[in-house]
Amino acid sequence: MVVDDSAYNRRTLTELLEQIPGVVVAGKATDGDEALRMVQEVQPDLVTLDLEMPRMDGFTFLRLLMARRPTPVIVVSGYSNKENVFRALELGALDFVAKPTRTVTTDLHVIKEELAEKVAMVRQLTPSLGARRRVLTPVPPRALSALRPEPRTTTDRPRHVVVVGASTGGPTALVRLFRNIPQDIDATFLVAQHMPPRFTRTFAERLHRLGGVQVQEATGSHPLKRGEAWICPGGKCLEVGLDLQVVVKDTEPDDRYVPSVDRLFETAAKKLGEQCIGVVLTGMGDDGADGVLHIARRGGRVLAESPESAVIYGMPGAAERTGVVTAMLPLETLAERLVMWLR
The missing domain is CATH 3.40.50.2300 (Response regulator)
Structure with a gap:
């Protein structure tokens, strides 16, 4: 209709x-x-x-x-x-x-x-x-400047880096996830959400207004700092590069999805090893399945959203079939487990 x-x-x-x-x-x-x-x-x-x-x-x-x-x-x-x-x-x-x-x-x-x-x-x-289908309480219209934490020093490196991949149903799932992340968490979050280019900045601002970690759309390169989250801009890819910088990259011919969850997960696993935690949320296709293998091989852990809450079980299901997912959990329980790991 x-x-x-x-x-x-x-x-x-x-x-x-x-x-x-x-x-x-x-x-x-x-x-x-x-x-x-x-x-x-x-x-x-x-x-x-x-x-x-x-x-x-x-x-x-x-x-x-x-x-x-x-x-x-x-x-x-x-x-x-x-x-x-x-x-x-x-x-x-x-x-x-x-x-x-x-x-x-x-x-x-x-x-x-x-x-x-x-x-x-x-x-x-x-x-x-x-x-x-769950209807969320709308994000309160608070000023962005009122929520930004004090500037952090360049030595404020996180103990963990959480890489998150999502597609269909992901924006709502990410809101629910980030609502459970406290501001003082000792981690950086890097997000590859399949989304058109002109929407990712607005989405990052909306996540930021939840009042937990500081969320921004990534541009250029940024050092990894705890209590921050970076959203990959639409039409680009996100990587963890030299000197533990999060870097925005152009797409490559072998990127099957854009932004590429696999590319984010693989580069994060190579640079961070057991410090890396992968999270696969709802979405069509199998983006992230190769990436979780890289995370597991280097000692990292992987969480994936279970069918109970996933709008589309394609991406989490593909991750589960690799056999390396540490836990398959409904979204609310997944968020609780993630925070427990990061404490």
Whole structure:
């Protein structure tokens, strides 16, 4: 089902979706109020949702939908509304794609590919997933400057470095993970989340406002310091380089995913050995499976999210099949175990 107040967007999204084999758009709604009524009638397997609509906006629709009939929702948003995307994810949306534009036809091909990936993702969901989707308490709108800790010295090197990989469902999972990380933890966190380039900075700022460790989008190179977290920018890769620096790198031909979880895990394992802890969260595909082997071979430990909480079990499942995962745990228990290891 397509929910959008723009006739152009409704028509374009319907055409793109119906080019995907096996997809039929069962209904189109112009606002959240009409969409709620239509959901009960057509009972869609997937809803694409605009957030800014008259009468009832997308946020209100999400709250009511998740309370009445939890359904996978893909947010369709412009680049200018990145903060709204992450708010919607916290309210229960599954993922997001860029909004179609009237001027750039090449964008439509990209959006069609992204929609096809999201449809394939929804087809992998277990039937009970909708009933157990969790809505988070929204991140409070506190000023970034009020949350930044005092500057740290260059000798403040961490005892552990935690490398985290995630894809579909990852933004919400990372919010839940970072909410459990205390500010005084003796570790640095490096995150490779599959996400478009223009969204990662906003996502890093949102994680930072949780008030635990200091979270930023990585640029250039930075020394590893405890109590800090670096998010790999979209379209790039993150590595641990010489002198224990976290370094942003361009993609390479053999990178199957961007950002590459495998590349982050492998370089961290080589430089850090048993100081490295790998965490594999929800996501499609098998990114990170090779990386956890490198971590284990060099004495590090690996945690992976179990099917009980993972939106998509692809990445954690691939990690589990390597046989080197120390523990498979639901997300809340995983966060508790991680903090215990870092104490």
